[in-house]
Amino acid sequence: MGTLLNTYQQMPCTTFNRMFAIIYSFAILALIYHHFLTLIYHSTAFISVVTATSLLISDLILAFMWATTTSFRLRPILRQVYPENLEKVLHKQDFPAIDIFICTADPYKEPPINVVNTALSLMAYDYPPEKISVYVSDDGGSELTLFAFMEAAKFAEFWLPFCRDSNIMDRRPEAYFNSNNHGKLDEHEIEEIKVSSKLF
Template identity: 90%
Template sequence: MSKAKGERESSTTKMGTLLHTYNHMPCTTFNRVFAIIYTCAILTLIYHHFLTLIHHSTTLISVITTTSLLISDLILAFMWATTTSFRLRPILRQVYPENLEKVLDKNDFPAIDIFICTADPYKEPPINVVNTALSLMAYDYPPEKISVYVSDDGGSELTLFAFMEAAKFAEIWLPFCRDNNIMDRCPEAYFNSNNHGKLDELEIEEIKVTTSK
């Protein structure tokens, strides 16, 4: 029983290593030493407030003032403690999504729903929203398991028209990304870079014409 459990844990660890690795950041030791010193300082300050409240607060005003300082320092100490817990073991993580198929079969990939929210076509140009949607749709992921939703809170006809045109362009762009393993899946980033060597001039012109229609 324990042997089987050990084998399962070893298999899980191996799969995890295929997908990601992590290293402790150099500031870990400094953060922990600082946390100890700061904790001692907070305890000393609170102890001082208690002594002041018990032995030196003789008037109502001094009692209220000392109590207020004590409560405020307790609140600040709690806020510091809740944020410091994330700094005691900082790590640098590297992920390897290309190894996902070594761990799971594509049929076992979970379904993903992605929501894109936009409201004002002037503050959020539709071309930027369209580029975001197209880059998400071009993910190296089973197409039947990924759904991209656009929520236009402004109900703009301009945004609707932009996505109608983007749907035509997607018929060319998405297969091209998957067939050529394109990493810059955002059309704007791709065409502004020098990474489109795989496209011949005819294909580039065809995509540009489709976009401009």
């Protein structure tokens, strides 16, 4: 047996979802058949023809939308991944390059500290630094968000090497400093990083 990178199992709701899909499909076919009969045999006036045609078209569109989304529910699975095994099957220099985009728009609904935490945790991934690129798209063009990321860039000089050297799993600065587990740093280094983190 080779090195496992992921495993999956079907969710218990699979059988129910498939039975529901069959029943729903028959209901849709019956409804469309009813619309056809109404259109052909019972629509005599112009308004009734237009109404029956509109109902038929709208139900066909809704049926198409349901059919394209229900395929994801016919075989739902629970997947478990083992990223620690990746280096057993592939050298780090052969890892694919990754581009990650973070989108934000409103600094009041999406506080910059949360966006910065996301960006820093992504940049601290246990992944070759030259193969990972993190982009932030601020659709709101907020000066507050820009300032937060300028300060975060200074903090990243301390934070990213520390995460990689100490193998920190939860790489959000907020989560780390709210815990009592401060890794291998001494008190002076911890205070230095805390001061840097307060800048943004």
